[in-house]
Amino acid sequence: MSGLAKRLAGQTAIYGVSSIVGRVLNFLLTPLYTGRFAPAAFGIITGLFAYMSFLNVVFTYGMETTYLRFANRPGTNRRDLYNRVLTLLLLSSFGLTALLIALAPTLMRLLGIPPGSERYAVWLTLILGLDAVAAIPFARLRLENKAVKFASIRMANIVLNVGLNLFFLVLCPDVLAGKYLSGLAPLLRPLYNPSIGVGYVFLSNLAASAFTLLLLGRELLDFRPRLQVTYLGPLWRYAYPIMLMGLAGMVNETLDRVLLARWLPEGFYPGRSSLAAVGIYGACYKLAILMSLVIQAFKYAAEPFFFAQSEDKNSPRTFALVLKWFTISCTILFVAVSVNIDLIAPRFLTSPEYLEGLPVVPVLLLANLFLGVYYNLSVWFKLTDKTYFGTYISFGGAALTIALNFALIPVLGYMGSAIATLVCYVTMAVVCWLLGERHFPVPYPMSRLLLWLLAAVAVVAGSWALPPLGSWIAHMVHLLITLAFVAAVWLVERPERAFRRTQAKAA
Structure with missing residues (x-):
């Protein structure tokens, strides 16, 4: 790989410490949730976090990417830009938080959440406000290449969140039930209210978000409020397509869990309510988290990197190399998780009733892989300031998501979702590539990458089609299949061989 691509890979690895390790810690809560909550209760968590994803886009309205883009323009006063953008987010976050808290009871009724859950909406709204305020200080850390500090604060947030979950959902109820450490009961009894139940999941997130702002104290103390109306126009013109694109993206990423609860026919899964089906689907969706982690870590490092390379005449070749290794890495991950799902799943979905949704996992892994490819390809409209193309693509994907969910959920249940x-993300990636070829040509090795993707799908399909084997024999066979695929990739795409091919083409 080139030096620039290696630098991106290094920063992705640092950001990945917080994103991957932290999210893995969060993922380790899945056995806790599936063991302590019935699918219907877990469905409440899944549904509310899905709605929260939409609102998070509204609270930040594209200002993270806008800040990074404007900060890299020649002649920009970065300190002044930071003050203006953070002032906007502070004002808007305060207003939106107050509005949503006032409307919490009405909104929960409209969403079909059981009565008595209004406090969940208040806590989630406070989380949204705090996270929106933290967004620009985090973007500043990315801009200044302070990846270690960024990663450390993210990790602290997630460690605290996980710790509070364990405290309220394991330690407190077990001690008060007399299972162990009964001497602590008088201390814990005033801190724990069993009626809150799943609400402790949201309270733990709220405490972690508040702690994050404390850790960003240096960046916040360096802030000086500044609001100038004439400056809003350029920022908003760049940001609003990104916000619309983000909303459409959330439709593609999370609306399936909302629509599943509403469009699943009564009795489709015997003995299960639609909310329980959402819980099962949401739990199995978490097994696709490893692909999401890689994509998230890549996004944190890639946006500043792509913007910084925008003026380099060799940037198209660099972008092509980045996509190649990103796709190959994600393809290996897709095979490793999908082929070995029988070994992975029971360790995290501790109640057998959740395991019936496992066939959706390879489909969702592949879908997230194509989402990562789309993020790579989308560099062209961000660098050319034609972000409205991203809006069109995202809204087209959102319309396709809604239409396909409407058609497939009544027939296939959560497999339809x-x-x-998958169809949505494949379509978005293909359309983005075709448009990019016209407006910002990049020599992506598409034929080669398509062959690897097809090979990976064939390997996964073949492993799932194998006849039933003994438990340990099956694990060994699946491991050998995974290692064989990795070996094949290495033999064909050895870095030194790939580098020589690139040099020969350049000559």
């Missing part, structure tokens, strides 16, 4: 997600 998974297939809709």
Whole structure:
């Protein structure tokens, strides 16, 4: 790989410490949730976090990417830009938080959440406000290449969140039930209210978000409020397509869990309510988290990197190399998780009733892989300031998601939602590539990458089609299949061989 690509890979690895390790810690809560909550209760968590994803886009309205883009323009006063953008987010976050808290009871009724859950909406709204305020200080850390500090604060947030979950959902109820450490009961009794139940999941997130602002104290103390109306126009013109694109993206990423609860026919899964089906689907969706982690870590490092390379005449070749290794890495991950799902799943979905949704996992992994490819390809409209193309693509994907969920959920249940997600992301990636070829040509090795993707799908499909084997024999066979695929990739795409091919083409 080139030096620039290696630098991006290094920063991705640092950001990945917080994103991957932290999210893995969060993922380790899945056995806790599936063991302590019935699918219907877990469905409440899944549904509310899905709605929260939409609102998070509204609270930040594209200002993270806008800040990074404007900060890299020649002649920009970065300190002044930071003050203006953070002032906007502070004002808007305060207003939106107050509005949503006032409307919490009405909104929860409209969403079909059981009565008595209004406090969940208040806590989630406070989380949204705090996270929106933290967004620009985090973007500043990315801009200044302070990846270690960024990663440390993210990790602290997630460690605290996980710790509070364990405290309220394991330690307190077990001690008060007399299972162990009964001497602590008098201390814990005033701190724990069993009626809150799943609400402790949201309270733990709220405490972690507040702690994050404390850790960003240096960046916040360096802030000086500044608001100038004439400056809003350029910022808003760049940001609003990104916000619309983000909303459409959330439709593609999370709306399936909302629509599943509403469009699943009564009795489709015997003995299960639609909310329980959402819980099962949401739990299995978490097994696709490893692909999401890689994509998230890549996004943190890639946006500043792409913007910084925008003026380099060799940037198209660099972008092509980045996509190649990103796709190959994600393809290996897709095979490793999908082929070995029988070994992975029971360790995290501790109640057998959640395991019936496992067939959706390979489909969702592949869908997230194509989402990562789309993020790579989308560099062209961000660098050319034609972000409205991203809006068109995202809204087209959102319309496709809704239409396919409407058609497939009544027929295939949550597998229909998974297939809709895959078709949506494949379509978005293809359309983005075709448009990019016209407006910002990049020599992506598409034929080669397509062959690897097809090979990976064939390997996964073949492993799932194998006849039933003994438990340990099956694990060994699946491991050998995974290692064989990795070996094949290495033999064909050895870095030194790939580098020589690139040099020969350049000559």
